[in-house]
Amino acid sequence: MGYELRVHRESPLAYAEITEVTASADAGLELRGTPESGQVFARHGEAEHAVASWQGRLFGEPTSDWHVAHLARLAEMLGGGLIGEDGEAYGIRDGIVEQVNGEATYEFGKLEELLVLGPAQWST
Numbered sequence: 001m002g003y004e005l006r007v008h009r010e011s012p013l014a015y016a017e018i019t020e021v022t023a024s025a026d027a028g029l030e031l032r033g034t035p036e037s038g039q040v041f042a043r044h045g046e047a048e049h050a051v052a053s054w055q056g057r058l059f060g061e062p063t064s065d066w067h068v069a070h071l072a073r074l075a076e077m078l079g080g081g082l083i084g085e086d087g088e089a090y091g092i093r094d095g096i097v098e099q100v101n102g103e104a105t106y107e108f109g110k111l112e113e114l115l116v117l118g119p120a121q122w123s124t
Contacts, residue, residue: 002061005071005090009080013058021077029074042070044118063121069097069114 007013015035022031022040030041033054040052044066051070052060058078062068072090075082082090088101097108108114 002063003085004059004061005068005082005084006057006059007052007071007075007078007080008083009078013078013080015054017078018054018058021074027077029070040074049119064119065097065108065114065122066117066119068108069111072097073111 015038018031018038018040021027022029028042029051030048031054032039032041036055038054039050040054040058041048042051043049049067051062051067052058052074058074060067060071062071068090069092072082072092075090076092084090084099086101088099090097090099092098092111095111097111097114099106099108
């Protein structure tokens with residue numbers, strides 16, 4: 001099990017809202033599953049990749065900057081934020097995917113560029 005990032009917002013998130021957001025042609029995402037358990041997929045090239053899971057809450061375990069970018073974008077589309085296990089926030093500011101933890105900010109890169117790069121896994 002990897003490091004988990006979860007979509008958080010003030011009002012509870014419903015499966016129907018995820019369905020509505022991912023059904024948009026602009027989203028480039030697909031939700032599969034049931035209101036009890038599902039996954040959100042994104043395509044890169046000819047392949048599909050799971051970027052988030054739904055089990056009464058929406059979360060992901062990213063393995064690349066591409067995954068973080070998709071999760072941050074999805075959280076934003078749902079009117080929420082993306083929070084890490086240690087309380088750090090992830091988001092998109094001025095087109096840049098970033099992590100904010102207290103006074104420290106880490107920039108992953110430009111959203112559009114990260115989405116083009118694809119899901120190349122982080123090296124360990």
